[in-house]
Amino acid sequence: MAELATIARPYAKAVFDLAKSDNTLPQWSRMLAFLAVASADPKVRTLLDSPDLSAEEKSSRLADVCGDELNDRARNLVGLLAHNKRLDAIEQIREQFEEHRAEEERVLDVEVITAYELSAEQSEKLRAALQRKFDREVSVTGRVDRDVIGGAVIRAGDTVIDASLRGRLDKLTEALQRN
Amino acid sequence: MQQLNPSEISDIIKRRIESLDVHAEAQNEGTIVGVSDGIVRIHGLADAQYGEMIEFPGGLYGMALNLERDSVGVVILGDYEGLSEGMTARCTGRILEVPVGRELLGRVVDALGNPIDGKGPLNASDTAAIEKVAPGVIARQSVDQPVQIGLKSIDSMVPIGRGQRELIIGDRQIGKTAIAVDAIINQRDSGIKCIYVAVGQKMSTIANIVRTLEEHGAMDNTIVVAAGAAMPAPMQFIAPYAGCSMGEFFRDRGEDALIIYDDLTKQAWAYRQISLLLKRPPGREAYPGDVFYLHSRLLERASRVNADYVEQVTNGEVKGKTGSLTALPIIETQAGDISAFVPTNVISITDGQIFLEADRFNAGIRPAMSPGTSVSRVGGSAQVPFMRKISGGIKLALAQYRELAAFSQFASDLDEATRRQLQHGQRVEELMKQDQFKPMSVAEMGVSLFSATEGYLRDVPVDKVLEFEQGLLAYMKSEHAEFMDNVNETGAYNDDVVAEMKQAIEAYKATVSF
Numbered sequence: 001m002a003e004l005a006t007i008a009r010p011y012a013k014a015v016f017d018l019a020k021s022d023n024t025l026p027q028w029s030r031m032l033a034f035l036a037v038a039s040a041d042p043k044v045r046t047l048l049d050s051p052d053l054s055a056e057e058k059s060s061r062l063a064d065v066c067g068d069e070l071n072d073r074a075r076n077l078v079g080l081l082a083h084n085k086r087l088d089a090i091e092q093i094r095e096q097f098e099e100h101r102a103e104e105e106r107v108l109d110v111e112v113i114t115a116y117e118l119s120a121e122q123s124e125k126l127r128a129a130l131q132r133k134f135d136r137e138v139s140v141t142g143r144v145d146r147d148v149i150g151g152a153v154i155r156a157g158d159t160v161i162d163a164s165l166r167g168r169l170d171k172l173t174e175a176l177q178r179n
Numbered sequence: 180m181q182q183l184n185p186s187e188i189s190d191i192i193k194r195r196i197e198s199l200d201v202h203a204e205a206q207n208e209g210t211i212v213g214v215s216d217g218i219v220r221i222h223g224l225a226d227a228q229y230g231e232m233i234e235f236p237g238g239l240y241g242m243a244l245n246l247e248r249d250s251v252g253v254v255i256l257g258d259y260e261g262l263s264e265g266m267t268a269r270c271t272g273r274i275l276e277v278p279v280g281r282e283l284l285g286r287v288v289d290a291l292g293n294p295i296d297g298k299g300p301l302n303a304s305d306t307a308a309i310e311k312v313a314p315g316v317i318a319r320q321s322v323d324q325p326v327q328i329g330l331k332s333i334d335s336m337v338p339i340g341r342g343q344r345e346l347i348i349g350d351r352q353i354g355k356t357a358i359a360v361d362a363i364i365n366q367r368d369s370g371i372k373c374i375y376v377a378v379g380q381k382m383s384t385i386a387n388i389v390r391t392l393e394e395h396g397a398m399d400n401t402i403v404v405a406a407g408a409a410m411p412a413p414m415q416f417i418a419p420y421a422g423c424s425m426g427e428f429f430r431d432r433g434e435d436a437l438i439i440y441d442d443l444t445k446q447a448w449a450y451r452q453i454s455l456l457l458k459r460p461p462g463r464e465a466y467p468g469d470v471f472y473l474h475s476r477l478l479e480r481a482s483r484v485n486a487d488y489v490e491q492v493t494n495g496e497v498k499g500k501t502g503s504l505t506a507l508p509i510i511e512t513q514a515g516d517i518s519a520f521v522p523t524n525v526i527s528i529t530d531g532q533i534f535l536e537a538d539r540f541n542a543g544i545r546p547a548m549s550p551g552t553s554v555s556r557v558g559g560s561a562q563v564p565f566m567r568k569i570s571g572g573i574k575l576a577l578a579q580y581r582e583l584a585a586f587s588q589f590a591s592d593l594d595e596a597t598r599r600q601l602q603h604g605q606r607v608e609e610l611m612k613q614d615q616f617k618p619m620s621v622a623e624m625g626v627s628l629f630s631a632t633e634g635y636l637r638d639v640p641v642d643k644v645l646e647f648e649q650g651l652l653a654y655m656k657s658e659h660a661e662f663m664d665n666v667n668e669t670g671a672y673n674d675d676v677v678a679e680m681k682q683a684i685e686a687y688k689a690t691v692s693f
Contacts, residue, residue: 005249158223160208160269174238175199176192 008092015077015093016100025101027071032094034069035078038062039090048087055082062087108136113143113153113164130154207270209251214262217411218456221251221268230310232276234269237261240291241268242275242413245457252457254413256291274310277421278303279428284372287389287403290418292425295405296389307428309420313479318488325561326437326505329365329618330358332546332611335570335628336577337533337553340561341371341435341503342483346525348510348517349535354546355509357615358533359439360388362507364397365618366437371505372429373401374438376422378415379445382407395616415449423480426504430482433489433500438481442509443474447521464520471524474508478528481506517552531555544612550577563670569625572632573607580604599637606636609644622666623652626680635684643693654687 019028038044044065048058059082063075070078081087102108110130112118118126123140130138134156150165209223219241227233233241233253239261245252255262256275277292282303287296294301322340339345347355363373375392377385385405392398402425406418419440429436440446447470454467462468483503490498508529510522515537517526526532531554540547559567583601587593593601610631613619619627627648630636639647655663662679 003249009248155208158207158209158225159205161205172196172199176195177238 004089004092005096007086008089008096011077011081011086011089012093012096012100016097016104018073019097020104025104028074029098029101031066031070031074032090032097034066035062035074036091036094038065039087055079055085058082058087106136108134108138108156109141110134110138111141111143111155113145113148113155115144115146115148115150115164117144118142126152126154130156209268211262211264211266211268212250214259214264216456217255217259217413218453219253219255219259219262219268221253222249224251224268224270227251227270228274230274232271232273234271235262236266240271242417244453245459254416254453254457255411256413256417257411259411274308275417276306276308277424278305279307279425280305283402283425285399285401287385287405290404290406290410290414290421292421305428307424309417309424310476311424311427311480313476314482314484314488318482318484320483320485320501321560322483322503322557323561324435324503325558325563325566326362326371326435327365327369327618327621328358328362329620330361330546331613331619331624331627332548332550333358333533334562334566334621334624336548336550336574337531337555338558338562338566338570339505339507339555340483340558341505342481343531343555343557343561344478344481344506344508344529345555345558346508346510346529346532347535348512348522348526348532349547350512350515350537353535353537353540354615355511355535356384356388356441358535358546359441359507359509360391361615361618362437363392363401363439364395364616366400367395367397370435371400372426372434372436373397374404374422374426374436375401376404376406376419376438376440378406378418378440378442379408379449380405380441382409391616412449412452415446416453419443419446419477423477423504427480430484430502430504431489431492433486433493433497433502435503435505437505437507440477440506440508442511443477443525444511444521447473466520470521471528474521474525475528478506478508478525480504530557544608545615546611546613548611550574551581563621565625565666565670565672565676566621568672569628569632573628576604576607576632577611580608602637602641603631603634605641606639606644607631609641610636610648612645619652620663620667621670622663623655625666626655626663626684627652629680630684633681633684635688639693647691647693650691651684651687654690655683658686659683 015028019025039048039062044062047053047061059079063070063078081090112126123142127138127140148164148166151163153164153167154161207224207226209221211219212222213220224233227243227246229243229246231243233243235241239255239257241253241255243251243253278301280303282301286294286298286301289295322342324341326339326341328334328339337345347358349355359375363375366373375388385403385407389398389403392401404418404422404425406415422438426436426438447466450470450473451466455461455465459467481504483501486499486501489500489502508525510525512519512522517523517534534549534552535547536549539549579600583597583604587597587601610627630651636644636647659679666676
């Protein structure tokens, strides 16, 4: 069985290309986010998973739930997904759409995990350094986790820079345990 | 009571802490999305390479084998019970490596090169990737030096050269491992380093082999790589490659090494298990499509390399020496069926095979090698002249004997010539019997075979042949020690050698009566 991400890929690419040519990237972002949230709702979920409803009924109900948030093209997307029985993939489509958009606009979301809240100055310094390293417009989100003890763990997608005291201690533990 | 172990001395701990390299570097991380029977699926890890080591929490490692668009399939090298969905996994940027070097001689290690014999850490300075590409055409040299196995039947009929791949094939419990162990024992003084790779075997069997090797003083130049039946399938799959890298260390330094894969059938089973769990399509006998490549890439690495290659690899440290890695893979057949998938594959890859037959084994002919179906495609040119000249007629005599024996069952009276040929064959076959753990030197084998080919056994009853041989060799050792040493050293065959042998055998025969 193919994974949802694999299924979602061509849809995300198509939506992105469309949005790019229309210059409606932010609008599509909003619509997809709304769709993702709506379809994740337990009540809507039961509706979408129901075997009693036809594809047309499902798509029109989901579109109704979203109301004015969707434009005609987004409604068409929902119709297409329902027809292809791919309504499950909406969340993945949104994620991949956002990845495409970040790549296009050369921005990068970076999560910085520290033991204590970063000061504005520290945060700015870190942002500038990361911007140089990744060659992207970086937006930093901070998170506080006492487990880190000191230093910081920086996460950008798959890439992780572990400069925390916890990480060093873990490495030390491992080195000492090795025979 | 809790005990301190030797590595916990504070000085050692201090040194380790000092030498620890802790700097932050960008790493690729992924999340485990599924764990099943030693196979882990990981989301993320976009930078993973094929065969790369993947690190899991708790110092556990895996090997990336399936690289797909959205996930990576990893086999776990070790205990996978502690892993669960949602844990993070990291790329290490390293292809799987094992320690190599002289420090491993005399040791028993697992498939990752960790010592499991309780003799302390290895302290090996070098490591090598387990998967390497075999030397190319330019780096190779033809096989022209012998590996003496020490068994009359093998060294005379299917001689093995340094750098050759000779398959040992036969049913279970028929003496395949016995030949391999004899081969190792005979390298005690030959300078050939041995690597014994045990795949999917009982740990008790492996312990027995190690003890046997120790008893015969052969363990000092032997490395045992053990991936027992209780080890996870990935360990059994990589063990032969790991052993091969350890052997290549010697080959690439202008030395000779002998590696035994015991056995590749079980390695193919382990690989089949991994492949099916990784959801690769099954083919014939449910093996994956690349099971031929599994063995061919392993056996290609056994080779003889020329002096230029050795000089290049060692950066000029070793000059003018060729290196070799000889491989003796073992394959187990079911009821003598050599036309099954894996046996045919390996037969076609190797430079010949030693085929062991259940009938011969049960008839008391041990080693139970079948002279008709066993061949060595390159070893003949590697034989020492002494052995080549003397053993020339042996295979023919046995082949003719078997044919005649089948016919003569129906004949009531035989003519004199046929009867003599039958009797000669019977004696040669009897002479091919040899006890386990009693390898013979070139001179011993030569003298004993010479007595058969020259007809000195004609008046010795068949059941006394081995007794005659024993007596003759004891006589040669005491009365002609210098001659024996000389033959072992030079391997020369000329009129003087023949004359001395004739004279000695006649003298011996005069002293005994059968």
